[in-house]
Amino acid sequence: xxxxxxxxxxxxxxxxxxxxxxxxxxxxxxxxxxxxxxxxxxxxxxxxxxxxxxxxxxxxxxxxxxxxxxxxxxxxxxxxxxxxxxxxxxxxxxxxxxxxxxxxxxxxxxxxxxxxxxxxxxxxxxxxxxxxxxxxxxxxxxxxxxxxxx
Amino acid sequence: xxxxxxxxxxxxxxxxxxxxxxxxxxxxxxxxxxxxxxxxxxxxxxxxxxxxxxxxxxxxxxxxxxxxxxxxxxxxxxxxxxxxxxxxxxxxxxxxxxxxxxxxxxxxxxxxxxxxxxxxxxxxxxxxxxxxxxxxxxxxxxxxxxxxxxxxxxxxxxxxxxxxxxx
Numbered sequence: 001x002x003x004x005x006x007x008x009x010x011x012x013x014x015x016x017x018x019x020x021x022x023x024x025x026x027x028x029x030x031x032x033x034x035x036x037x038x039x040x041x042x043x044x045x046x047x048x049x050x051x052x053x054x055x056x057x058x059x060x061x062x063x064x065x066x067x068x069x070x071x072x073x074x075x076x077x078x079x080x081x082x083x084x085x086x087x088x089x090x091x092x093x094x095x096x097x098x099x100x101x102x103x104x105x106x107x108x109x110x111x112x113x114x115x116x117x118x119x120x121x122x123x124x125x126x127x128x129x130x131x132x133x134x135x136x137x138x139x140x141x142x143x144x145x146x147x148x149x150x
Numbered sequence: 151x152x153x154x155x156x157x158x159x160x161x162x163x164x165x166x167x168x169x170x171x172x173x174x175x176x177x178x179x180x181x182x183x184x185x186x187x188x189x190x191x192x193x194x195x196x197x198x199x200x201x202x203x204x205x206x207x208x209x210x211x212x213x214x215x216x217x218x219x220x221x222x223x224x225x226x227x228x229x230x231x232x233x234x235x236x237x238x239x240x241x242x243x244x245x246x247x248x249x250x251x252x253x254x255x256x257x258x259x260x261x262x263x264x265x266x267x268x269x270x271x272x273x274x275x276x277x278x279x280x281x282x283x284x285x286x287x288x289x290x291x292x293x294x295x296x297x298x299x300x301x302x303x304x305x306x307x308x309x310x311x312x313x314x315x316x317x
Contacts, residue, residue, distance in 0.1 A: 023243075025219060025236040032224035068243075095247025096262075098254035115251070116244045117170040
């Protein structure tokens with residue numbers, strides 16, 4: 001398995017993630033990658049409404065958000081989360097990657113987009129970028145643990 | 151059979167399995183099918199309606215689905231019907247998502263319906279009158295079948311209009 005240097009917060013603690021996807025299977029796949037990157041899964045949600053509640057409860061460093069979900073879709077959830085928490089860092093993760101979707105998500109406040117199937121090395125680079133995006137945020141600049149994890 | 155409409159689905163299916171499993175895959179069989187689709191394992195049928203219309207069926211055995219799930223989760227998954235359904239659904243969503251991204255960026259607009267999972271012994275309704283292309287993809291987890299039937303809606307309307315009325 002490919003090895004990655006741990007992505008850590010400024011305080012050297014693991015980056016805390018909220019993983020939002022209606023597919024348990026897809027969440028497990030993302031959780032596996034988060035663990036490869038030295039992160040901590042602070043919460044999971046299967047729809048946009050639960051994602052908002054979970055965000056308010058755990059205030060994660062990063063949200064990985066699917067787009068097509070029951071009850072409330074990912075783009076609407078992004079809009080509501082960002083309205084309440086303007087510094088929220090949300091990365092959209094969807095198999096549908098056409099430009100209208102990407103633009104809509106970015107306009108509502110998402111920081112980045114990654115298409116499924118997610119390649120660990122692609123997600124890793126996006127997370128590095130997003131974590132270093134806001135100089136005032138907890139998790140930036142990205143710190144490296146100095147050890148390689150498998 | 152419009153290959154320009156079929157090709158994005160073939161490419162996406164091959165790429166999605168290769169990337170998800172982080173292993174090489176190979177298209178080992180490709181054939182035309184005009185009969186009602188006979189499911190080989192657990193099938194996810196996704197319908198598409200709009201500028202182009204048709205359906206795609208992703209079909210894999212429960213054993214293959216469990217191997218794929220374990221590979222993606224990075225750990226052995228406990229075998230259950232729910233895991234099999236979830237796996238087939240998610241793989242189908244990824245194949246369709248990647249294909250429609252290509253087609254949408256080419257200017258086609260359409261609605262993609264949620265996958266219908268078929269596990270029962272009955273055949274797949276609505277596939278009897280459709281000429282389809284069936285491909286078999288060899289993966290390290292086993293064979294995966296994709297059945298694709300797709301056509302332009304405007305062409306079909308035009309064809310209908312040129313057929314003289316029978317009454």
